[in-house]
Amino acid sequence: MDKQTISRDGTPIAYRRTGQGPTVVLVSGAMSTGATVAPLAPHLVDRFSVIAYDRRGRGESGDTAPYAVAREVEDIGALIEAAGGDAALYGISSGGALALEAAASGLPVRQVAVYETPFADFGGGAxxxxxxxANLTEALAQGRRGDAVELFLRLTGLAENMIAGARQSPLWAGMEAIAPSLAYDNAVMGDGLVPRDRLGSITVPVLAVAGGLSPRWLREATKAVAQAAPTGTYRALDGQTHMVDPSALAPVLAEFFTT
Incomplete structure (x- = not known):
């Protein structure tokens, strides 16, 4: 990240802006930084000014206690202000839930696109x-960051042998470093169910996208987001999973953000 803006509570938020045109802010999900969503930017920069940023508590951004989802919304607001006053948002996974909350909060947002917001109405449920x-809160309170990461990976459905393998990976240290931010994503997801009333207050167009090869519950949850938003649209990307290929997603986003 090569730029920085200051959020309302004084927290520095690191970001990178590339391209020219209407602004699109990319919002990463759990266990992710701006670098995770940055590969999408090259596919959009010919038509948009794209901002990838490190959410608070991870990467090069700062953090300020106590945490609240409203503070992360203010972070997005600071980025929009730095970009000129309005933007479209794209969020993946729990970052999609944050992007939707930002739109519902009244920020100057033109459109919101989300990819597979993992609301659990059609999966494990509340x-x-x-x-x-409860388990995540306990693990983080006791400083057991590795256990917190394991809990998250297990929640995503990762097999136990793959979790054990991940612990031996050179990437594990980085995952433990941002483990406290798992509590932030958990707060963003609320009770885990589609916030239909909140989504119903969004006045701008919403595009909810899922991978055609993703689990049925995830596709149904994504579809429910589109149905709850007054001007929501659902799209399925053939051949894609939760680890979506930027080159497959970008044309869909570009079409939506241009409309």
Whole structure:
């Protein structure tokens, strides 16, 4: 990241801006930084000014206690202000839930596109989310960052042997470093269910996209987001999973953001 803006509570937010045209802010999901969504930018920069940023508590951005989802919304607001006063948002996974909340909060947002917001209405439901929340809170309070990462990976459905393998990966240290931010994404997801009333207050167009090869519950959750938004549209990308190929996603986003 080569630029920085200051959020309302004084937290520095690091970002990189590339391209020219209407601004699009990319919002990463859990266990991610701006570098995770940055590969999407080259596919959009010929038509848009693209901002990839490190959410608070990770990467090169700062953090200020106590955490609240509203502070992350203010972070997006600071980025929009630095970019000239309005923007479209794209968020993936729990970052999509944050982007939707930012739009519902009244920020100057033109459009919102999300990819596979993992609301659990059609999966494990609120009980699984509540158990995860309790275990995650305990692990982080006790400083067991590795256990917190394991809890998250298990929540995503990763097999136990793959979790064990991940612990031996050279990437594990980086995952532990941002493990406290798992609590932030958990807060963004609320009770884990589609926030239909909140989505119903969004007045700008919403595009909800899912991968055609993703689990059915994730596709249904994404479709529910589109249905809850007054001007929502659902799209499925053939051959894609939660690890979406930027070259497959970008044309869909470009078409939507140009409309």
């Amino acid at each position: 009980e699984e989310r509540a158990e995860y929340t």
